Amino acid sequence: MNQPPVYLDHAATTPMLPVAIEAMTAHLREVGNPSSLHASGRAARRVVEESRETVARAIGCRPGEVVFTSGGTEADNLALKGIYWGRQADRPRSRILSTAIEHHAVLDPLHWLAGHEDADVELLPVCQRACLDLDALRAAVERDPDEVALISVMWANNEVGTLQPIDEVVALATEHGIPVHTDAVQAVGAVPVDFAASGVDALTLTGHKLGGPYGVGALIVRREVVVTPLAHGGGQERDIRSGTLDVPAVAAFAAAIETAAKEQSAYGTRVSALRDDLLARVFVEVPEAHLHGDPTHRLPGNAHIGFPGCEGDSLLMLLDARGIECSTGSACSAGVPQPSHVLLAMGCSDEQARHSLRFTLGHTSTQSDVDALVAAIGPVVERARQSRLP
Secondary structure, eight states: OOOOOEEOBTTTOOOOOHHHHHHHHHHHTOOOOTTOOSHHHHHHHHHHHHHHHHHHHHHTSOGGGEEEESSHHHHHHHHHHHHHHHTTTTSOOOEEEEETTOOHHHHHHHHHHHHHSOOEEEEEOBOTTSOBOHHHHHHHHHHSGGGEEEEEOOSBOTTTOBBOOHHHHHHHHHHTTOOEEEEOTTTBTTBOOOHHHHOOSEEEEESTTTTSOTTOEEEEEOTTSOOOOSSOSSOTTTTTSOSOOOHHHHHHHHHHHHHHHHTHHHHHHHHHHHHHHHHHHHHHHSTTOEEOSOSSSBOTTEEEEEOTTSOHHHHHHHHHHTTEEOEESSEEETTEEEOOHHHHHTTOOHHHHHSEEEEEOOTTOOHHHHHHHHHHHHHHHHHHHHHHOO
């Protein structure tokens, strides 16, 4: 009988929580468009609005600030393009400030705005631990604050796990009345995230990173922020995001985030202990290995490790052959491996950016998962190094 894989790629997606599965399957049996006025439509609308209230309680915002989307990528696009366009209403503002380590769901819309809307996009540097250079941000803002349309800084980096100084970013932006967006896809459920307390104006999250289903997420955005819609249609979601809502997915998303928020503290304690054990024992098996990202100010389940003398893709496939699933520190475009833009921004060379693996733990991770990786990593690294010899 085949053993289930050792899954160490929870940053990519994590298994659905039982409570989310139950909520989704229950509502799959029901019919009703939440925009319809008859009894079935009103019942569907009730599910949506109760889910909106649940999400609001979990994330620390008002229900009216929750805009349901198809996931993180749509929410990021809606925030960046929509707020940028909205900020042109009273006077033109061309500048957008972000970081060089953002997810491509942020970077690619920014590149699009630069190419199609003449936006002046500035990607600010980070330190060797992947933390935003606040002095660079302040200098960029103060150079011409009236021209800054918005600032977008992720809450936590998806590759190396470093938490960003959101409080300081907001404090600086507030001095000049600049709205702040944060992609918190990796952070919600993993570390404390409170929308109102953070002071940000817009926040992205998605269901499948915290135990909900694929294809549903939200943009949390303050009511006073003008957001120009990307798509036009029925005027749902404050006329910001038209389209018939997926009621079963919304209900499952709400159930997942409610559970993730309630269990965040215990989750963080348990998963960070597993991660620390993983790191300590991997470094014994492979003394040359090293950690990427901030060693303490990081996501609890993230262990991004460099293995000198190896190719990350080779390591990944050798581990996969042993039933251990993780990811590399590089993105793949059109089938051609590229060094990670995050690691390059941190000052790594091309070779250093290619010899890394990302192990991420989640709510289903166990000590046996860590044990399996530790048992395999030494022989796998040795074989990967041998494969590179001439």
